[in-house]
Amino acid sequence: MRRNVSLWAGIVLVGLVVGVALVSFAWTPHDPLLVDASVRLLGPGGEYVFGTDKLGRDLASQLMVGARTTLYVGVVAVGIAALIGTPLGVLAGMGANWLGELIMRTSDLVLAFPALLLAIMLGAVYGASTLTAMIAIGIATVPSFARIARAGTLQVVSTEYVLAARAGGRSRWWIAVRHVLPNISGIVVVQSSVSFAIAVLAEAALSFLGFGTAPPTPSWGRMLQESQELLAVEPRLALIPGAAIAIAVLGFNLLGDGLRDRFDPRLEVRR
Amino acid sequence: MTLLAVEDLGITAGGSPLVEDVSFAIEPGERVGLIGASGSGKSLTASAVMGLLPEGLTAYGSVRFGDRELLGAGERELSRLRGKDITMVFQEPMTALNPSMRVGKQVAEAMLLHRTRDRRAASKDAVELLERVRLPEPERLARAYPHQLSGGQRQRVVLAIALANDPALLICDEPTTALDVTVQARILDVLADGVRERESALLFITHDLAVVATVCERVLVMNEGRIVESGPTRRVLSAPEHEYTARLLEASS
Numbered sequence: 001m002r003r004n005v006s007l008w009a010g011i012v013l014v015g016l017v018v019g020v021a022l023v024s025f026a027w028t029p030h031d032p033l034l035v036d037a038s039v040r041l042l043g044p045g046g047e048y049v050f051g052t053d054k055l056g057r058d059l060a061s062q063l064m065v066g067a068r069t070t071l072y073v074g075v076v077a078v079g080i081a082a083l084i085g086t087p088l089g090v091l092a093g094m095g096a097n098w099l100g101e102l103i104m105r106t107s108d109l110v111l112a113f114p115a116l117l118l119a120i121m122l123g124a125v126y127g128a129s130t131l132t133a134m135i136a137i138g139i140a141t142v143p144s145f146a147r148i149a150r151a152g153t154l155q156v157v158s159t160e161y162v163l164a165a166r167a168g169g170r171s172r173w174w175i176a177v178r179h180v181l182p183n184i185s186g187i188v189v190v191q192s193s194v195s196f197a198i199a200v201l202a203e204a205a206l207s208f209l210g211f212g213t214a215p216p217t218p219s220w221g222r223m224l225q226e227s228q229e230l231l232a233v234e235p236r237l238a239l240i241p242g243a244a245i246a247i248a249v250l251g252f253n254l255l256g257d258g259l260r261d262r263f264d265p266r267l268e269v270r271r
Numbered sequence: 272m273t274l275l276a277v278e279d280l281g282i283t284a285g286g287s288p289l290v291e292d293v294s295f296a297i298e299p300g301e302r303v304g305l306i307g308a309s310g311s312g313k314s315l316t317a318s319a320v321m322g323l324l325p326e327g328l329t330a331y332g333s334v335r336f337g338d339r340e341l342l343g344a345g346e347r348e349l350s351r352l353r354g355k356d357i358t359m360v361f362q363e364p365m366t367a368l369n370p371s372m373r374v375g376k377q378v379a380e381a382m383l384l385h386r387t388r389d390r391r392a393a394s395k396d397a398v399e400l401l402e403r404v405r406l407p408e409p410e411r412l413a414r415a416y417p418h419q420l421s422g423g424q425r426q427r428v429v430l431a432i433a434l435a436n437d438p439a440l441l442i443c444d445e446p447t448t449a450l451d452v453t454v455q456a457r458i459l460d461v462l463a464d465g466v467r468e469r470e471s472a473l474l475f476i477t478h479d480l481a482v483v484a485t486v487c488e489r490v491l492v493m494n495e496g497r498i499v500e501s502g503p504t505r506r507v508l509s510a511p512e513h514e515y516t517a518r519l520l521e522a523s524s
Contacts, residue, residue: 160367161377164359164432167323168384169350182371 007258013251017244021067030058032065033216050240053223054230059237062218063244069219070248071201074136077199078192079132080138080205081145086188088142089149090176094157104150107143115202117208123211129211134199142193148191152184186260193256197249204245220245272337274299275320278340280332282315282324282496288511290315290496299439302466302473304487304504306480306519312496313476317442319357320474322349325428327419336440343480355385358433364425368417374428375413381435400431404461423454427461430509434465441466442474447482459486480523484508494517 035055044051050059092103119136126132156162156179165175204221206212208228213219220241227237275297282290290312297303305313319330322341325446325505334341336357341349352357361367378397380386388396394413401409404427411416417425426446433441443462447455466473475487483490483504490507491499492515500513 159364160361161369163323164354164367165380165384167321167350168354168381169347170384178372179369183369185371218300 004261006254007262010251010253010255010258013247014255016250017067018071018247020064021071024061024064024068028058028061028064030061032061032218036047041185043213044236051236053237054227059240061222062223062240063220066218066220066223066241066244067214067248069130069217070108070245072250073130073137073203074196074199074248076131076134077138077141077202078195080135081195082188082192084138085142085145086149086184089146089151090153090184092146093150093153094172095181100150103146104127107146110140111143111147113140116205116211118262119206120209120211125207128211128214130203130217133203133212137199137202141198145188145191145193148187149184152187154181156180156183190256190260193252196252196256200245200248200252222269242244272299273297273335274301274337275474276335277316277320278333278335280316280319280330280334281311282319282330284328288496290319293332293493293496293498293502295491295498297440297472300466300470300472301489302463302475302484302487304490305474305476305485305493306478306490307493308478308519309492311493313447313493314444316446316493317359317474317476318443321353321357322346323353324524351385354381355387355436355444356438357440358436358438360426360429360433360441360443360446362448364422364429364449365417367429368425370417372416373413374415374417374420378413378428378431378435385436387436395433397431400435401428401463402429403429404434404460404465405457421454423458424449426450426458430458430462430465434469434471437469438471440472440474442476444476445478446475448477448479455482457483462486480508480520492519 027107035057036052050063052058053062088103092100110181115137118140119133122132122136123129148183162175162179164177203212203219204224205217207221208225213222215222223241224238224245227241231238273296274471275288275352277296278294280290280293293316295303295313305316307313315328318324320334320341322344324330330342332342334454336352339348339352341352348460368374375397378400379388379390381388381391382393382396398409398413401413406412406424406427412420412424416466417428420428439470443481446462447458459482462473465471473486475483477483487504490501490504492513494515500507500511500516502512507516508520511520
């Protein structure tokens with residue numbers, strides 16, 4: 001095993017987030033939803049590792065349960081975007097010209113529409129929830145997957161092994177599955193990790209605006225929002241969830257980079 | 272019977288001619304060189320024979336393979352010939368192989384595509400083909416990915432794929448141009464043996480006269496879309512009749 005620092009750093013950071021989320025199902029130091037006015041705004045240390053918020057809820061427990069929301073958010077949004085965007089991109093790259101144009105111009109249209117605005121709209125129509133927010137972020141991310149998948153497909157399709165397969169009578173479907181998808185999987189994985197980070201930040205932003213995770217479910221984004229009014233006196237309330245978001249985002253970025261280096265056979269030579 | 276008969280072949284791009292009045296024939300088992308500078312229409316001629324002209328180009332005239340007319344033939348009929356009776360080796364071995372597929376599997380794929388072997392026989396024969404193109408440790412290399420091979424090894428794999436179905440005609444488009452000289456010589460050896468064993472005919476496209484001299488019995492010289500001279504390799508290279516051939520010889524010596 002050669003040194004692959006970003007892969008291992010990514011695994012450790014993402015593993016930390018996943019581990020914390022899993023543990024939170026079985027155990028948290030305190031009930032994350034328990035409001036106790038007698039312990040309001042306690043500093044870190046002692047019984048409350050990260051202290052308590054303005055309602056006396058344990059910050060560490062909220063952070064642990066919030067990790068679930070973060071992962072849920074990332075998986076749903078990236079899942080929607082990758083599962084819809086990648087096939088669309090391959091189709092745009094391999095199909096007839098008019099079909100490719102149709103797909104790409106439609107995706108330009110979606111791309112021109114701000115993701116947060118779409119989420120707010122969907123939230124207004126279907127009610128604000130984590131799921132609506134994530135479906136909106138997912139839909140808004142479809143074009144970036146379609147775009148990179150198409151670019152990769154065009155590159156693969158111009159190679160001679162595809163020409164040979166086509167010249168020999170292999171169907172487009174067969175070429176897409178055997179030649180195109182394996183060779184663009186690297187860039188799709190990288191795009192997924194970047195999109196994951198964006199989705200986590202978008203959820204934080206939406207929760208901050210009140211269009212994401214509804215109270216009282218803990219979410220890192222909402223913790224940030226609630227810290228706002230006390231920013232001057234208790235910056236800890238913003239810094240701790242902020243650091244958690246940074247760790248998750250960094251972890252997924254590093255993981256994506258590392259996975260690409262690991263699984264793209266072409267990059268191995270240069271290491 | 273003549274294997275490949277090209278008659279008055281022309282290729283145009285929206286009215287402007289790229290290749291004109293090209294006629295030549297290849298007998299079964301014959302090794303023919305097609306030489307000329309870049310842009311002289313060598314590769315286009317080969318693409319027209321394979322029915323693989325880029326979009327926007329049209330060919331006219333006649334290309335007969337055995338008793339079949341290839342120009343204007345349906346895609347279905349062509350796809351049965353391509354990769355089986357007529358195969359092709361390209362210049363760049365890196366883009367001829369799928370980087371995410373094991374080498375042995377790619378050789379086997381050529382046989383599975385045309386159903387010349389069943390699945391088990393294909394993977395067994397793939398290893399044997401790799402051995403026949405003189406790759407060291409063929410069993411280990413069959414499980415390797417293209418990037419783990421050197422340029423020369425990759426081109427041998429491509430050659431193994433092209434020879435897998437014992438083609439009647441092998442077309443090589445500058446197969447050794449991307450390789451260094453020593454590797455080039457070994458590839459040419461393997462190539463010559465491969466076609467000789469199978470009694471395949473060879474159409475060898477190159478701008479390298481030394482290569483033509485070692486591999487081909489007969490040579491066609493192309494300039495600006497026309498064949499300007501043809502004849503036995505030795506005669507053409509030693510006593511060129513056309514002024515362009517003489518210039519080509521001068522430039523390479």
